[in-house]
Amino acid sequence: MGLRETKMERTRRFIADTAFDLFVAHGYDGTTIEQIAAAAEVGTRTLYRYYASKEALVVSFVENGLNAAMEAFEAQSDETPLSEALYAVIDSVEQTITANQARLLALYEIFDRTTGLRAGLADLDWSWRQKLAQQILRRPEAEGNALFAALVAANTMNVIEVVVHTWAASGGGVKIADITRESLELLRTKPIPVPAPAG
Amino acid sequence: MGLRETKMERTRRFIADTAFDLFVAHGYDGTTIEQIAAAAEVGTRTLYRYYASKEALVVSFVENGLNAAMEAFEAQSDETPLSEALYAVIDSVEQTITANQARLLALYEIFDRTTGLRAGLADLDWSWRQKLAQQILRRPEAEGNALFAALVAANTMNVIEVVVHTWAASGGGVKIADITRESLELLRTKPIPVPAPAG
DNA sequence: CTGCCACTTGGCAGTGACTGTCAAGTGACA
DNA sequence: TGTCACTTGACAGTCACTGCCAAGTGGCAG
Numbered sequence: 001m002g003l004r005e006t007k008m009e010r011t012r013r014f015i016a017d018t019a020f021d022l023f024v025a026h027g028y029d030g031t032t033i034e035q036i037a038a039a040a041e042v043g044t045r046t047l048y049r050y051y052a053s054k055e056a057l058v059v060s061f062v063e064n065g066l067n068a069a070m071e072a073f074e075a076q077s078d079e080t081p082l083s084e085a086l087y088a089v090i091d092s093v094e095q096t097i098t099a100n101q102a103r104l105l106a107l108y109e110i111f112d113r114t115t116g117l118r119a120g121l122a123d124l125d126w127s128w129r130q131k132l133a134q135q136i137l138r139r140p141e142a143e144g145n146a147l148f149a150a151l152v153a154a155n156t157m158n159v160i161e162v163v164v165h166t167w168a169a170s171g172g173g174v175k176i177a178d179i180t181r182e183s184l185e186l187l188r189t190k191p192i193p194v195p196a197p198a199g
Numbered sequence: 200m201g202l203r204e205t206k207m208e209r210t211r212r213f214i215a216d217t218a219f220d221l222f223v224a225h226g227y228d229g230t231t232i233e234q235i236a237a238a239a240e241v242g243t244r245t246l247y248r249y250y251a252s253k254e255a256l257v258v259s260f261v262e263n264g265l266n267a268a269m270e271a272f273e274a275q276s277d278e279t280p281l282s283e284a285l286y287a288v289i290d291s292v293e294q295t296i297t298a299n300q301a302r303l304l305a306l307y308e309i310f311d312r313t314t315g316l317r318a319g320l321a322d323l324d325w326s327w328r329q330k331l332a333q334q335i336l337r338r339p340e341a342e343g344n345a346l347f348a349a350l351v352a353a354n355t356m357n358v359i360e361v362v363v364h365t366w367a368a369s370g371g372g373v374k375i376a377d378i379t380r381e382s383l384e385l386l387r388t389k390p391i392p393v394p395a396p397a398g
Numbered sequence: 399c400t401g402c403c404a405c406t407t408g409g410c411a412g413t414g415a416c417t418g419t420c421a422a423g424t425g426a427c428a
Numbered sequence: 429t430g431t432c433a434c435t436t437g438a439c440a441g442t443c444a445c446t447g448c449c450a451a452g453t454g455g456c457a458g
Contacts, residue, residue, distance in 0.1 A: 087395055
């Protein structure tokens with residue numbers, strides 16, 4: 001990697017970190033792009049070359065964690081049972097969160113304070129359901145059933161979402177590993193009722 | 200209802216309908232708020248008193264359908280089994296879509312063409328998971344377990360989402376009732392694998 | 399080491415979404 | 429019919445975001 005790329009990578013990180021700090025200090029809406037650019041010592045025009053939008057600055061942190069999770073899933077061989085491969089996804093998320101608790105709690109506080117930001121998160125979640133569904137569809141257990149793959153993917157993302165949300169809502173007071181175990185145990189022992197007409 | 204409220208309600212509808220037509224004709228990004236306001240014969244400032252944002256204009260259509268679904272759920276008595284009550288939700292969505300096929304297909308085409316709009320939809324979806332979870336939590340079957348309620352709510356919204364998305368992707372070629380039946384059948388006969396560690 | 403090329407940078411002007419404010423218009427009601 | 433509360437629309441202003449262009453800088457061949 002040349003000097004140029006190194007420098008750009010450093011700039012990229014620095015911008016996001018600077019933005020994060022400002023968001024924590026003054027809130028998302030209370031921070032302008034100009035302020036972030038000034039604090040990161042770049043022009044606003046340059047900032048936009050690194051991040052497509054103000055939202056992207058925040059979402060990038062979550063995105064990194066999901067990238068790791070997706071890689072963990074793809075690393076599983078086809079021989080591994082689907083349930084086990086899916087666990088790798090959950091496990092990866094759990095590890096990411098455990099390793100960055102303070103940071104992520106602050107991040108979720110920003111999300112909570114800023115209703116408009118939820119959309120960005122939800123959008124990320126949506127696109128990841130699509131990606132995960134595609135991956136699952138490739139697995140033998142899916143038997144080529146796209147509907148099944150989509151449902152499994154959605155269900156897995158649900159668990160992650162519910163767990164992370166519960167964790168964040170507890171202010172990090174509850175161990176994420178406990179919530180995860182409880183959720184999975186629940187799914188195993190108390191089956192989710194499937195909507196069905198009377199009779 | 201007085202004349203004033205009637206008039207306002209009419210204006211509200213007219214604005215959304217006008218916006219919808221313009222979006223279909225020129226695309227979401229290709230339509231400015233000023234154009235919508237002009238076509239709806241109101242000032243832009245007035246338009247913003249009816250709809251909080253440009254996005255809200257589009258999302259309102261989906262929101263109406265979800266409102267009906269939530270009411271259908273709340274109308275179920277506590278004696279009704281949860282699976283049956285949840286079916287009422289699915290059924291309501293199915294009916295809404297069946298009754299407005301052409302309109303909704305056009306709507307989803309707008310969503311597809313405009314990546315930035317997905318966020319708004321996803322956000323709506325997210326807030327509805329919360330609301331539905333709260334409702335489910337009140338039911339006896341939930342036994343006060345918030346985690347369970349959240350998982351059930353998420354699962355139900357998944358079904359709706361997957362079904363509607365599949366339907367929209369087929370361009371309305373497949374009957375929504377068929378996709379629904381197939382999805383529910385799938386969930387009943389081929390259980391979703393729960394992530395579990397090896398062993 | 400030097401000069402050239404490709405790429406990065408940042409300023410500037412412009413668009414469009416959105417908001418606060420205020421004066422004018424209009425339904426509701428005594 | 430007059431008064432009051434509410435609705436309306438215009439205007440100015442903020443801010444996210446973009447196209448464009450000139451200046452700066454790393455990479456590389458000579």
